[in-house]
Amino acid sequence: MDRTKAIIFGATGQDGSHLADLLISKGYEVTAVSRRCSVDNTQRIKHLLDHERFHLVQGDITDASSVINILQDIENVDEVYNLAAQSHVGVSFKQPGLTWDITGKGCLNILQSIVDLGLHCRFYQASSSEMFGDSYDVNEHGEKYQNEQTKFLPQSPYAIAKCAAHYMTRLFREANGLHASAGILFNHEGERRGENFVTRKITKWIGNFVRWKKHVADEETEWESTYEPAMTFSEDDIHIHPKVAEGENIKFPKLRLGNLDAFRDWGYAGDYVEAMWLMLQQEQPDDYVVCTGKTYTIRDFLDEAFGYIGIEDWSDFVVVDPKFYRPAEVDYLRGDHSKIKEKTGWEPKHDLDGLVRTMMEHDLNGII
Numbered sequence: 001m002d003r004t005k006a007i008i009f010g011a012t013g014q015d016g017s018h019l020a021d022l023l024i025s026k027g028y029e030v031t032a033v034s035r036r037c038s039v040d041n042t043q044r045i046k047h048l049l050d051h052e053r054f055h056l057v058q059g060d061i062t063d064a065s066s067v068i069n070i071l072q073d074i075e076n077v078d079e080v081y082n083l084a085a086q087s088h089v090g091v092s093f094k095q096p097g098l099t100w101d102i103t104g105k106g107c108l109n110i111l112q113s114i115v116d117l118g119l120h121c122r123f124y125q126a127s128s129s130e131m132f133g134d135s136y137d138v139n140e141h142g143e144k145y146q147n148e149q150t151k152f153l154p155q156s157p158y159a160i161a162k163c164a165a166h167y168m169t170r171l172f173r174e175a176n177g178l179h180a181s182a183g184i185l186f187n188h189e190g191e192r193r194g195e196n197f198v199t200r201k202i203t204k205w206i207g208n209f210v211r212w213k214k215h216v217a218d219e220e221t222e223w224e225s226t227y228e229p230a231m232t233f234s235e236d237d238i239h240i241h242p243k244v245a246e247g248e249n250i251k252f253p254k255l256r257l258g259n260l261d262a263f264r265d266w267g268y269a270g271d272y273v274e275a276m277w278l279m280l281q282q283e284q285p286d287d288y289v290v291c292t293g294k295t296y297t298i299r300d301f302l303d304e305a306f307g308y309i310g311i312e313d314w315s316d317f318v319v320v321d322p323k324f325y326r327p328a329e330v331d332y333l334r335g336d337h338s339k340i341k342e343k344t345g346w347e348p349k350h351d352l353d354g355l356v357r358t359m360m361e362h363d364l365n366g367i368i
C-alpha cells in the first residue's frame with residue numbers, strides 16, 4: 001500500500017512532535033529528523049519511537065550534505081516540513097550567527113536540495129509573527145492587527161533570519177515552481193512548550209511551587225492525588241516555609257520575568273499543526289497567517305495562571321528582573337486569520353482560558 005510520506009525537520013521540538021502525532025494519525029509514513037545531541041532530545045516524541053510508520057534519522061539543517069542525504073534516502077517523499085530553528089528570540093541577540101545559520105540558511109539548504117534532487121514534494125516553512133516586529137495595520141474599529149499584507153519590520157536577529165527564510169520560500173515558489181507555502185504563525189504554546197518561553201516558564205514555576213508547598217507542608221502527602229486546583233495560599237507562606245523557624249532552610253525562589261507589558265496572540269500548538277497540514281493540501285501554494293485574533297499581555301497570562309490555583313494577586317510571587325529584558329522588543333501582536341479560515345476552514349479551538357487550563361493541568365500533574 002502506498003502511503004503518503006512526510007519528512008519533518010525539527011521533529012523533536014514542540015510543533016514537530018504535535019505534527020508527527022497528526023501525520024501518524026492520518027496514516028502517513030513519517031521520517032523525523034533530529035540533530036545529534038550529547039543527551040537524549042527525543043522526550044517529546046518518545047511515544048512514537050516504536051511506531052512502525054515513524055522513522056527517526058539524524059541530521060542537521062546547517063549541513064547541506066546531511067539534508068541532501070535525508071531527502072535522497074526517502075523515495076518519492078510527498079511533504080517536507082521545515083520546523084527546525086534556533087527559535088528563542090532572546091537567545092538570538094546573544095547567538096546571532098548560530099541563529100542565522102539554522103533559522104535562516106537552514107531553510108535555503110532544504111529548498112536548494114529539493115530543487116537539485118528534482119523532487120516533486122510540497123514544502124512548508126515555519127515563518128513567524130516575529131517578522132512583523134514593530135509593524136501593524138489598523139482596522140475600521142481602530143484596532144491594531146497583522147495579516148498577510150502587513151509589512152515586516154523585524155526587531156531581532158531571529159526575526160531577520162525568519163524573514164530571509166520566508167522570502168526564500170516565496171522565491172523558490174515563484175522562480176522554481178515549487179509547491180512551497182509559509183505559515184506566518186503567531187505564538188502558540190502548550191504542555192510541550194520549551195521551558196524558557198514565557199508561558200511555560202510561568203506554568204512550570206506554579207506547578208513546582210505547588211508541589212513544593214504541598215511537600216513542605218506535609219511530607220506524607222501524595223500531592224498529586226489530594227491536590228485541589230481551587231486551594232489558596234496565604235501570603236505568609238510564599239517562599240519561606242514555617243519550618244525555616246525550626247532551623248531548616250527551606251525556601252522557594254520567586255518567579256523572575258522580564259517585560260510584562262508586551263501583547264501576544266497566544267494559541268494552542270496542537271491546533272496550529274493542523275493549519276500547517278491544511279496549507280500543504282491546497283492545490284496552490286501560498287502564505288497564511290495563523291493566530292487566534294485575540295491579544296493579551298504577560299500580566300493577563302499571569303492573572304489566568306495564578307488564578308487557576310486561586311491566587312488573585314501574584315505580585316508577591318513575581319520579580320521583574322532586567323536580565324530578561326531584550327535589547328529590542330516586539331510590543332504588540334494580534335493576528336487576523338480571515339484568509340486561512342476562508343481558504344481552508346481552519347479556526348483555532350482554544351482560547352486563552354483553555355490554553356492555560358491545559359498547561360496548568362499538565363504542570364500540576366508533573367507528567368513529563
Ligand code: NAP
Pocket residue numbers: 009010011012013014015016033034035037041059060061062082083084085086087088102126127128129184185186187188189194
Ligand atoms: P522548538 O520547540 O524550539 O523546536 C525547534 C526544533 O528545531 C527542535 O526540534 C530542535 O532540535 C530543532 N533544531 C534546532 N537546530 C537544528 C539544526 N541545526 N538542525 C536540525 N534541527 C534543529 O520550536 P517550536 O516552538 O516547535 O517551533 C517550530 C518552528 O516554528 C520553529 O521554526 C519556530 O521558529 C517556528 N515558530 C514557532 C512559533 C511558536 O510560537 N512556537 C511561532 C512562529 C514560528 P532540538 O530538539 O535538538 O533542540
Ligand code: GDD
Pocket residue numbers: 087088089090127128129130185186187188196197198199201256257258259260262264298324325326329330333
Ligand atoms: N522568554 C521569556 N522569558 N520571555 C519573557 C520573559 C521571560 O522571563 N519575561 C517577559 N517575557 C516577554 C518577552 O520579552 C516577550 O515580549 C514575551 O514575553 C514572549 O516571549 P517568548 O515566550 O520568549 O516568545 P516570543 O514572542 O519572543 O517568541 C515566540 O513566538 C514567536 C512568534 O511570534 C517564539 O516561539 C518564536 O520562535 C516565535 O517565532
